[in-house]
Amino acid sequence: MTTIYDIAKRAGVSPTTVSKVLNGYPDVSLKTRGKVQRIMSELGYQPSAAARSLATNRSMTVGVFFQDHVNSGLRHPFLHDVLASFKDVVGGKGYDLLLFSDAERENFPSGFEARAKHRDVDGLLLVGVPRTDPGLVALARSRIPVVSIDLDLIGSRASYLMSDNLGGTRAAMSFLLNNGHRKIAFIGDRLGTKPGHDRMLGYQQSLQELDLPFRSEWMLDGDFTEVSGYEAMKKLLQVSELPTAVFCASDMMAIGAFRALQEVGKKPGQDISVMGFDDIELARYVTPSLTTVRQNKEEMGRLAAFELLELMAREDKPPTVITVDTEIVVRESVCSIS
Amino acid sequence: MTTIYDIAKRAGVSPTTVSKVLNGYPDVSLKTRGKVQRIMSELGYQPSAAARSLATNRSMTVGVFFQDHVNSGLRHPFLHDVLASFKDVVGGKGYDLLLFSDAERENFPSGFEARAKHRDVDGLLLVGVPRTDPGLVALARSRIPVVSIDLDLIGSRASYLMSDNLGGTRAAMSFLLNNGHRKIAFIGDRLGTKPGHDRMLGYQQSLQELDLPFRSEWMLDGDFTEVSGYEAMKKLLQVSELPTAVFCASDMMAIGAFRALQEVGKKPGQDISVMGFDDIELARYVTPSLTTVRQNKEEMGRLAAFELLELMAREDKPPTVITVDTEIVVRESVCSIS
DNA sequence: TGCATTAACGAAAGCGGTTTTGTAATCATC
DNA sequence: GATGATTACAAAACCGCTTTCGTTAATGCA
Incomplete structure (x- = not known):
């Protein structure tokens, strides 16, 4: 050397x-x-970056905890895109990403904070991390700049960012109503994620405000995956009075619902309308194509990056919660009824 | 601290x-x-990892050059999966991944080798890197352990890994023949990637060995994306004699071909059979579902990881080229004809 | 009891940079 | 032409850890 x-x-x-x-x-x-x-x-x-890190206590890397696998429904296709645009922005400022492996080895540091300090990262991005992770509290207290996505972690130097799940859901509900739907079921999230929670809230609020009928059998839940959507829809098909539309908290669950409908000879988008949330790539390609609430993935990555850059730049930058607008994407899976 | x-x-x-x-x-x-x-x-x-790196000259990180965006068709959904399983294996050995940003900043090291040395990574994974990158020659000569995927880079300590593109294509061709297809068109790769090249080779070899008719108008090419598949198919539909089947070098191109067919009122999988390559997630969800050649993504990631771990462990480990078996996935887009 | 081993620990020199402080030489100023 | 300010450079301590090489004390053995 x-x-x-x-x-x-x-x-x-x-x-x-x-x-x-x-x-x-x-x-x-x-x-x-x-x-x-x-x-x-x-x-x-x-x-040598190592020598420089040692001397300056800055590493020009941002650490990323990226939980994939889990809940591959919501997570997989979606979060990669936000990560990509995040990477572009911070990369433009000279930062490389350190992707922490989630394999916990004995004798190795564990916990977000410990591992972040171990690697001297200048900041942290949390993506797909479950709300229940015990390391989160310590992290929130620490002096490490962190931005999390779809996880309501706020701390001394921790901001978070998520789509306007509440607003998106309410817009979707209005959209359904405008198409003549008053009997609307909901397939939500039993995992307790913040986005899932907000979508459920949006559903309930909309029912009230729009004066729509509420029936407890019309509230199902799943875990964002296709099969959980399939099963929820199966169950829904058993109830005495069927809704005319069902709103799903994720596209994958909507696709699962498609399958359940088709199995009993019903056509999604005609016999029963189905609406999703996320606008994953698949949504355009399934039949019928999926009407859904789009999350702006690129924007999310970009905004997360800007926020983190600011947190890293200024010791006293106050933490923020950032909301990213959603958008209704009209395709074929919702029909107008009289 | x-x-x-x-x-x-x-x-x-x-x-x-x-x-x-x-x-x-x-x-x-x-x-x-x-x-x-x-x-x-x-x-x-x-x-402190930095201090330790400095003292030992090892960093317990492997660097990753991951070119996404480009050719989002082949790349995107596919390569993320191999990266994930790669990460799991090397993570189990205590390595974290350093994801190099591809934003080139002035005054910053550029080129694979330079950046790898700058960050002291113990090894390198190349994924989605175009064959034409000028930095590759230097890298091949260097002492840095590197494994590349879908890129035939061999060097003093550089191995590579890819699917059995040749064999997979030939199996696909036999499969088509067994279903009665003799007039088979091919939508290939104009980008000059190694996998694209091998698939084309497989097509041509199969024509000869199976004694199938060759027509130059039946050889189209694209860049792995949906739209390029769409355009190729459009062009194909102009020729005087239509084939009964078309084999596409990527699933996304096959899906593009679907659209072109549907536009002129032809049903893919009935009027003309279509076969893809990759088995991306979408393949199961499109209509008709796509018969294709599956690349075993998880296996690719795992094998790449093992190979890199060995290269890093032993100074004298000879470089290897690793071939991963493919598998035909039968769905609906290929029909049997008399 | 005497001697050679072995076990347990420490001193100190790096690893490759950064940063504070200092100094000599040049410059402007009156 | 003496004084103070600037400019251009260097010495040296330091960042946190590893590793070689000693050293001392305890142990094994005859």
Whole structure:
């Protein structure tokens, strides 16, 4: 490895000076600076990030805890997209991402805070992390800048971001009503996620405000996956009076509901309307294509990145909760009824 | 930050000893070891990865260059899955992943090798990297262990891994023949990727060996995306004699082909059979569901991980090319004809 | 009892940078 | 031309951990 000392010797200056050109300090003459830079590129010099971290206590990396696998329904296709746009923004500022593995090894640091400190990350992004994780409280108290997505973690330097689940759901309910639907069932979330909770709230509020009938058999729940949507719909089909539309808290559950309907010879989008939430890639491709509430994934990633950059930049940046607008995407799975 | 010195002072031993218990050296008495460990956990001590990297020249991270966006057709849904299973395996060995951002900033190291050295990664995974990247040659020559996926990069310590594209394609062709298809068109890859090339090879070889008719108008190409498949199929529909089946080098192109067919009132899977490659999640959900050649994503990730772990462990591990078996998934988009 | 081993621990020199402080030389100012 | 301010550079301590090489004390053996 070629070090700062090698450069210094070749250039006939001190390591200090080399370091200074590396960091753009002003007190280096133009001539010296040029010479040093030339030698650096001649030797293909690369500063060691580890050494720099050690000295500065900054690593230019942001750590990411990304729980996939779990609940592959909501998570999988969706969160990767927000991560991608997040990466683009922070990457533009020179940060690389450290993707923490979720394999817990004995004798290895465990818990968000410990692992973040271990790796000296400058900030943290939490994505797909369950609300129940015991490490969250410690993290909220810590001085580590963190932004979480779809998880209502607020702390001394912890902001969070999620779609306007309440508003999106209410818009969806109005949309259904405008299409003549008054008997609307709901397939929600038994996992206790914050987005799931808000969507349920939106459903209930809408029922009240729009003066729609409430029936407890019309409230089912699942875990965001296709099969849970399938099963919920199965159960729904048993009740004495059927709704004309069902609103699902995730697209995957809506797709599962499709299947349950088709199995009993009913056509989704004609016999019973189905609406989803998320607008995953699949939504356009299923038959009938899925009318749904779109979460703006790219925007979420971008905003999360900006927020985290600010938290990292200013010690006193107050934590925020950020809400991202949703949008109704009209396709074929909701029909108008008289 | 609490350091090894703080622990040492509290325990009444030298920093050396603390370091030794940290690393499991044998020359520490049971009593001392226990005491030190207790104090560590009392103080919530976390060793600094940066300091350790600096001292040992190992970082316990593997770097990942992941080009998404580009060619979102093949890439997107597919490669994330292999990355996930890769992460699980290396994570189990204590490695975290460093996801390099592809935003090139001026004044920042560029090129695979430079960035890898900058971050002191112990190994590298290349995924979705175009064959034409100028940094590849340097990387192949370097001493950095690297495994690439779907990219035929071989070097002093560089192995690569890809599906059995040739075999998979040939199996697909036989499958089509067994279903009575002799007039088979091909939508391939104009990008020059290695998998694309092998699939085309498989097509041509099969034509010869199975004694099937070759027509140059039956060879189209695209870039793995849906729209390119759509356009290729459009073009194909113009030719004087239509094939009875078309084999596409990616599922997304097959889905694009569906659309082109439907636009002219033809039913994919009935009027013209369509077969894809990859078995992305979508394949099961489109109508008709897509008969395709499955790439075993989880297996690819796992094998890539094992290979990289070996390359990192042994200086003299010879580079290998690994081939992962494919499998035909029969669904509805191919029909039997007389 | 004397000697060679072995077990347990510590001193100190790195690893490759950054940063504070200092100093010599140049410059502007009156 | 003496004084103070600037400019350009360097010495050296430090960041937190590893590792080599000693050293001392305890142990084994004859």
